[in-house]
Amino acid sequence: MAAGSFLMHAKPGRFSSTMLSWILFATGIGLYFYTAQARHHENPDDRVTPTLAQMVKGITEAAVKPAEDDEPLADNAPLTQRLLASMLWKDTKATARRFVYSLALLVPAVLLGLHMGLFPYAGAFFLRFVLFFDKIVALSLLPILFIAFGIDELSKIMLIVIGVAPTIILDTFNLSRGVPGEQLVKAFTLGARDFDVAYRVVMKQILPRVLNSLRLNLKAVMLFLFAGEMIASTEGLAYRISLLRRHMAMDVIIPYVLWVALLLFVVDLSMRLLNRKLHPWFHEA
Amino acid sequence: MALIQVQSVSVAYGSPAKPVLNNIGLDIEAGEFICLLGRTGCGKSTLLRLILGSETPASGVVTVKGSPRQRPDPVCGYVPQKYSLFPDRTVLDNITFGPEVSEFNLLTRWSPRFYSRRREFRKEALQLMQRLGLRESDAGKYPDQLSGGMQQRVAIAQAFINKPRILLMDEAFSALDPGTRQGMQRLMKQLWRDTGITVVFVTHNTKEALALATRVVVLAKPAPDQGAGILMQFPVAQPCAEAEIGELTTRLESVFGGSEDLEDSLVPTA
Amino acid sequence: MRIPPHDPQVRMRNNESQSAALPLTSTTWTTMLRTTLIAFLLASAAYAETPSFTVGWSIYAGWTPYHYLMKSGILRKWADKYQVAIKVKRFDYAPSLDAFVAKNIDACTMTNMEALDMPAASGVPTTAIIIGDYSNGNDALLVRNGVQFKDLAGKKVLLVQKTVSEYLFDRAMTINGLRDQIKRVRLINTSDADIASAYISDTSVTGTVTWKPMVSQIGKQKGVVNLFNSSQIPGEILDLTVVRTDVLARPEGQRFAKALTGAWYEMMAQMSGPNADKVLTAIAEGSSDTLASYKEQLSTTKMFYTAQSAAQFGASPELQQKMALVRQFCYEHGLLGANTKSVDDVAIQYPDGKVQGKPDKVRLRFTVEYMQAAAQGKL
Numbered sequence: 001m002a003a004g005s006f007l008m009h010a011k012p013g014r015f016s017s018t019m020l021s022w023i024l025f026a027t028g029i030g031l032y033f034y035t036a037q038a039r040h041h042e043n044p045d046d047r048v049t050p051t052l053a054q055m056v057k058g059i060t061e062a063a064v065k066p067a068e069d070d071e072p073l074a075d076n077a078p079l080t081q082r083l084l085a086s087m088l089w090k091d092t093k094a095t096a097r098r099f100v101y102s103l104a105l106l107v108p109a110v111l112l113g114l115h116m117g118l119f120p121y122a123g124a125f126f127l128r129f130v131l132f133f134d135k136i137v138a139l140s141l142l143p144i145l146f147i148a149f150g151i152d153e154l155s156k157i158m159l160i161v162i163g164v165a166p167t168i169i170l171d172t173f174n175l176s177r178g179v180p181g182e183q184l185v186k187a188f189t190l191g192a193r194d195f196d197v198a199y200r201v202v203m204k205q206i207l208p209r210v211l212n213s214l215r216l217n218l219k220a221v222m223l224f225l226f227a228g229e230m231i232a233s234t235e236g237l238a239y240r241i242s243l244l245r246r247h248m249a250m251d252v253i254i255p256y257v258l259w260v261a262l263l264l265f266v267v268d269l270s271m272r273l274l275n276r277k278l279h280p281w282f283h284e285a
Numbered sequence: 286m287a288l289i290q291v292q293s294v295s296v297a298y299g300s301p302a303k304p305v306l307n308n309i310g311l312d313i314e315a316g317e318f319i320c321l322l323g324r325t326g327c328g329k330s331t332l333l334r335l336i337l338g339s340e341t342p343a344s345g346v347v348t349v350k351g352s353p354r355q356r357p358d359p360v361c362g363y364v365p366q367k368y369s370l371f372p373d374r375t376v377l378d379n380i381t382f383g384p385e386v387s388e389f390n391l392l393t394r395w396s397p398r399f400y401s402r403r404r405e406f407r408k409e410a411l412q413l414m415q416r417l418g419l420r421e422s423d424a425g426k427y428p429d430q431l432s433g434g435m436q437q438r439v440a441i442a443q444a445f446i447n448k449p450r451i452l453l454m455d456e457a458f459s460a461l462d463p464g465t466r467q468g469m470q471r472l473m474k475q476l477w478r479d480t481g482i483t484v485v486f487v488t489h490n491t492k493e494a495l496a497l498a499t500r501v502v503v504l505a506k507p508a509p510d511q512g513a514g515i516l517m518q519f520p521v522a523q524p525c526a527e528a529e530i531g532e533l534t535t536r537l538e539s540v541f542g543g544s545e546d547l548e549d550s551l552v553p554t555a
Numbered sequence: 556m557r558i559p560p561h562d563p564q565v566r567m568r569n570n571e572s573q574s575a576a577l578p579l580t581s582t583t584w585t586t587m588l589r590t591t592l593i594a595f596l597l598a599s600a601a602y603a604e605t606p607s608f609t610v611g612w613s614i615y616a617g618w619t620p621y622h623y624l625m626k627s628g629i630l631r632k633w634a635d636k637y638q639v640a641i642k643v644k645r646f647d648y649a650p651s652l653d654a655f656v657a658k659n660i661d662a663c664t665m666t667n668m669e670a671l672d673m674p675a676a677s678g679v680p681t682t683a684i685i686i687g688d689y690s691n692g693n694d695a696l697l698v699r700n701g702v703q704f705k706d707l708a709g710k711k712v713l714l715v716q717k718t719v720s721e722y723l724f725d726r727a728m729t730i731n732g733l734r735d736q737i738k739r740v741r742l743i744n745t746s747d748a749d750i751a752s753a754y755i756s757d758t759s760v761t762g763t764v765t766w767k768p769m770v771s772q773i774g775k776q777k778g779v780v781n782l783f784n785s786s787q788i789p790g791e792i793l794d795l796t797v798v799r800t801d802v803l804a805r806p807e808g809q810r811f812a813k814a815l816t817g818a819w820y821e822m823m824a825q826m827s828g829p830n831a832d833k834v835l836t837a838i839a840e841g842s843s844d845t846l847a848s849y850k851e852q853l854s855t856t857k858m859f860y861t862a863q864s865a866a867q868f869g870a871s872p873e874l875q876q877k878m879a880l881v882r883q884f885c886y887e888h889g890l891l892g893a894n895t896k897s898v899d900d901v902a903i904q905y906p907d908g909k910v911q912g913k914p915d916k917v918r919l920r921f922t923v924e925y926m927q928a929a930a931q932g933k934l
Contacts, residue, residue, distance in 0.1 A: 048677070
């Protein structure tokens with residue numbers, strides 16, 4: 001290959017692009033299993049780097065067996081019942097529930113940002129405070145959250161909301177401020193009232209960008225969710241990971257981490273597809 | 286009483302205040318086609334926004350039909366140079382936006398009656414589209430799929446469907462290529478004649494002003510650090526004889542220099 | 556698990572810097588390569604001369620003395636005597652265990668339970684060379700509103716699950732004849748960093764199991780009662796210094812263990828000697844603590860101040876009985892690994908040669924060899 005083909009004007013073919021994009025994956029996986037094999041050769045009981053077989057076994061058991069503190073199932077239970085009673089499903093459900101609640105609670109954040117951007121009094125009232133709150137490290141407020149919301153679900157969800165909402169508010173604020181003034185004036189001259197302008201003009205226009213901003217913040221949501229679950233809980237994906245870490249059950253932890261990555265990817269992808277479907281006029285810059 | 290009255294209006298921006306308009310007085314009668322002519326930064330768009338109601342003067346008063354302007358409302362239609370169309374709506378939905386929001390608020394918008402009324406709005410919109418030279422096949426397109434000229438036609442249709450008394454146009458054709466621009470001018474003139482609407486049209490193109498206006502109002506700053514005033518104004522007969530256009534052009538050239546587009550003129554403001 | 560409150564101020568630096576600085580100004584590859592090689596050879600030569608070992612410790616009443624051990628120069632003296640280099644590094648508790656299992660450090664402080672379920676169960680054979688103390692009230696079950704054991708079913712209890720806290724809870728319920736009710740108590744896994752504020756602020760939570768200093772902090776609250784504590788199960792929660800068995804197999808490793816043990820008991824003598832307050836103050840500084848607070852923690856910690864007493868406890872059948880309870884708990888809670896089919900698969904060997912579990916699966920060893928040598932003044 002000539003040196004020139006690595007420069008800016010290079011046009012890698014479909015095949016070589018695909019191959020290139022998988023090299024790092026292959027290297028990572030290869031290195032892992034090489035290390036795992038070497039460690040197992042030296043210490044057959046090694047738990048730090050489980051082999052593929054161990055991980056498959058670990059995750060299969062997680063997917064068909066109930067958590068140890070739950071009632072065990074009858075031996076002849078059908079597969080669907082096994083899956084639904086399993087540790088993995090229980091944890092996924094718990095985490096997903098918190099995740100969905102937090103996303104739902106971010107909707108008011110979007111609306112607040114919209115109103116702050118459009119109504120000067122709302123802006124004057126909230127902006128400085130939100131800017132201040134945005135700089136607060138939410139995790140450090142935990143003791144206060146415990147006092148205000150108890151140690152159950154609410155404090156975990158509020159941790160996420162407090163951690164992510166300011167970003168979403170400010171983002172929506174900026175987006176709604178970014179809508180050209182001509183649009184607002186035009187809408188007014190066509191007979192729109194303030195709330196028509198807010199919801200039927202500005203909101204509809206910025207919605208795809210707001211969804212994108214939510215997508216970008218999914219990781220932050222997940223991070224706070226994990227922090228919350230690790231601090232106090234009885235179920236959930238992060239709870240399990242922190243518990244399994246106590247005895248280095250990497251054979252379950254690694255598949256769990258991959259499962260979380262897959263779930264996040266699916267959520268992100270479906271939000272992207274939804275965005276495209278709902279807003280055919282929108283072209284990402 | 287004149288339909289639009291601008292009475293000793295002054296505007297200044299910023300701090301320390303930089304004067305933009307200085308003691309402007311202007312009466313506009315119903316049915317006039319006014320062109321506000323001047324170079325960029327001379328305050329003609331500001332004057333338009335005062336009539337629109339999106340800005341208030343530092344001193345003086347602007348009234349439409351006798352009442353002072355407070356905020357943009359359906360009395361005046363508006364066609365800006367760009368960002369006129371809602372990007373999230375199709376051509377048809379852009380045109381029906383006016384009647385939709387005028388008749389239905391956020392809640393009633395979900396009533397069954399909305400959908401039957403919308404069918405009627407759409408029918409009307411399609412007729413308007415035809416009249417403005419838009420194809421029916423464009424109805425389902427989004428604004429960014431249209432050419433600049435087509436977009437401005439839609440913007441005009443969007444304003445016209447509400448039948449406003451006054452139409453305010455801010456450099457509406459300035460971004461178009463010369464051929465399209467002439468077509469749009471002809472179209473605008475036709476609409477003005479047919480409807481008897483009052484138009485205030487901001488432009489920095491002398492030829493455009495003379496082609497459209499029944500009265501040209503020329504704004505200029507006496508000195509760079511002073512607010513603009515009305516340098517001169519003169520009626521133009523529409524349709525206008527070649528000779529008269531020639532004479533008026535020469536008169537404007539004597540002020541602004543040889544170019545038809547004031548942005549290109551070499552001589553500084555009078 | 557004892558994860559002491561994190562205190563960034565007490566971060567220690569390594570005694571010695573291991574890596575030789577590489578001159579990065581050299582321009583040619585050959586020069587760089589040569590320099591690197593020389594530096595590497597010099598470093599390894601130095602390494603070969605005085606073998607170097609690292610001890611990891613974390614903040615806890617019975618382990619904080621390691622800070623003083625290093626600062627006072629006692630350890631240096633003993634290391635020089637046995638011609639080894641000993642580095643002491645402070646960790647948070649969980650990372651210290653990870654580092655030990657990953658074989659990044661040679662010795663580490665941990666409880667008997669963790670020694671069994673972390674390194675031993677992960678296939679890293681481990682030997683306990685020093686039995687420093689046992690928890691004698693440091694760990695406690697606290698409840699509010701006058702709740703009794705029989706009322707606990709269905710109530711919320713905060714604790715760090717799968718650690719000595721859960722072990723203590725398990726034992727408390729068993730001793731009170733409520734073993735069958737354990738599963739009906741709602742255990743909520745709560746990070747030790749937040750457990751005090753979580754318990755104090757949320758009054759809907761009935762109980763918590765934790766350790767000092769959190770126990771002292773929570774105990775000050777009105778209406779909170781110490782329902783059960785580790786003084787009721789003496790000798791079951793041990794605080795050890797463990798070394799990897801393969802390190803001890805080498806002669807220089809044995810020298811390391813001797814040096815460490817010798818230093819430890821010289822310090823223990825100082826801690827209980829006439830100048831104790833001065834020493835204790837210095838130790839308390841190691842965890843940014845005050846003398847009064849440290850003394851309060853020591854009052855519920857049964858320290859083995861003499862090598863004699865520690866060796867005696869290590870050799871007693873009592874230790875074997877206590878460990879039998881601990882390993883059963885670990886096995887029942889899956890802490891020995893999901894693939895461990897029997898409690899005997901992670902075997903423990905005692906100083907008298909007895910083995911709990913399969914003799915070919917010995918992973919944790921208790922030895923009194925070094926403590927005895929210290930007691931007899933042979934170090």
